[in-house]
Amino acid sequence: MAKVGLKDIAAQTGYSIATVSHALRNPDRVADATRKKVIAAAEAVGYTPNNLAVSLRTARSGNIVVIIPDIADSHNSNIIKAIEKVARARGYSVLLGDTQGSEAREREFARMTQTRQADGVILMSHRLPFDRKPGLPIDKLPPIVNGCEYAGHDDLPRVYIDDYQAAIDATNHLLDYGHRRIALISGDVETHSTRERLRGFDDAMAAAGVEVDRSLQVRAGYTLEEGIAGATRLMRHREPPTAIFCFSDEIAFGAMYALRDMGHSVPDDVSVMGFDNIPFARYITPPLTTIAQPTAEIGATCAEILLDIIDGKRPETPLRILPHELKVRESTRRISG
């Protein structure tokens, strides 16, 4: 179990280190008998290559790092799972970078690509984790793909849903159900996704000829706690909303909790709409109406693209839009008013 190296098995078989290496990696370039002997010896002594040395030599670490704000968020962890799966299938490991939204941490993790500990990064953030000199071509950057967000670089490969259209779909659903006073608990307005959703909401409302009441909008983070705070504030409005569109299911959970706490019923008094469709969404009480994001597909696609880039294959088109889906469940209700 100690450190056995090529050297040891070379000594044992009488071949040179080079031959042993070949026997193990390029079976064809070596005599049949040799290969067999070497492999047998390797197994006998329990040889495991020192991947550090391999990486140093081949300049490939076999790791990718995924930079993500919060791995405890269901939506994120399911994406990670998908990434992990395809990475593994293609011989890579994933290094986890939970940043808690800190830009410094994002940059720290991205540096692993320069320190050769990682071959590429999947970035679930809206900003590039390193400085890019204006005009520097994309292929001079470390292999990177942007997931769920848009970091402001058009040539950066990225995969996400059509947040604009998704927000329209969500808003239309509420509108269809007769809601007019629709409140919003949004995410970080620094992010492209949030801005797109905001835009979608506005456009849908405008298209329906309903005026948007800005005092019915609260900006938050994607957490449950912020959903509680947001809904609490909203319901204290002198003319409270009949529906709340939350930009994440976690926010929606928090909102539903707060609503119930204040004695309002969902969906009888107020309808709640989520976003993401995390696994719990359909199992809570009442089951949450929401926009489903294809998490598994997002993760898998990000990983495939990144690994392709690492292998030298750039995607033809940087942008990959994946389909979302409106899931109507019981947290929204048709009203007469």
Next chain:
Amino acid sequence: MAKVGLKDIAAQTGYSIATVSHALRNPDRVADATRKKVIAAAEAVGYTPNNLAVSLRTARSGNIVVIIPDIADSHNSNIIKAIEKVARARGYSVLLGDTQGSEAREREFARMTQTRQADGVILMSHRLPFDRKPGLPIDKLPPIVNGCEYAGHDDLPRVYIDDYQAAIDATNHLLDYGHRRIALISGDVETHSTRERLRGFDDAMAAAGVEVDRSLQVRAGYTLEEGIAGATRLMRHREPPTAIFCFSDEIAFGAMYALRDMGHSVPDDVSVMGFDNIPFARYITPPLTTIAQPTAEIGATCAEILLDIIDGKRPETPLRILPHELKVRESTRRISG
């Protein structure tokens, strides 16, 4: 942004590679002026050490791998977050190993320790991910700590709660509330934690003089889906339970969903007790009575111990029991019968 090495900055400053290396790592062993010049040059060219080479040379990768059945599980991901935090603070990165319960995957990940890609492993599983020759002393094994579970080796450092006592506390709570027909949806009986909880349940029931009805027990996994299946089956019993003790909050969520689906009210018709206290537990409807595990502390402790071992400091005592806590909320109810 290309590969600048010590060599380049040596050439630029006129010093030798060794001196440059010292200037960067052991500032004291070098003249003040030298250090300044070197550091300036390093910054100027944007030098980043090749950590692969550093690791190869120092035989330390700076990574730890955490082997965990499912990172999408809230309970787990919060533990990971805590691990990540202390690892980071001590200069380590964490490699994520989501195994989906597969032993092969567990072993695969554990091998990273032999391939020198990781310096140690935190194992959230009930079995050792490599073969240990009988009698082989613990310090001949790769640095490892066992979290939340007991892999059957007494000398393996491990940290978890007192599952036996926790189950007693949970059961007593139900008993106190007047329940007698208490059902169980347990986890994998292969695991020590599950067995301990089962034992605690039996002992608590016996202590109260209540006979245990084995037909009211279902063995499952820790997932929501299994909670649904379990509760469904339980309620079809000709003499259904008045309370269900679920071995995870996810199971409990599933159970509550199924119960409601079948037209039973929680807690009016049946009380539901969880285990873990994941973040959502207190926010669902009705808020879940459960056993709180100190996830942050578990993760942090695992990491601290592992890193200490890597640094050559073995813990005095392998076993570390952390405190659990009964959280009484609204999913359990006192009954008269």
Next chain:
DNA sequence: TTGAAAGCGCTAACAC
């Protein structure tokens, strides 16, 4: 078909 030799980029004795 096999082996000798030259490093990958860095650290750490040890000498100067």
Next chain:
DNA sequence: GTGTTAGCGCTTTCAA
């Protein structure tokens, strides 16, 4: 205080 040297364990020309 600084430089020389010898590798860490492996891959990979290039020659034999």
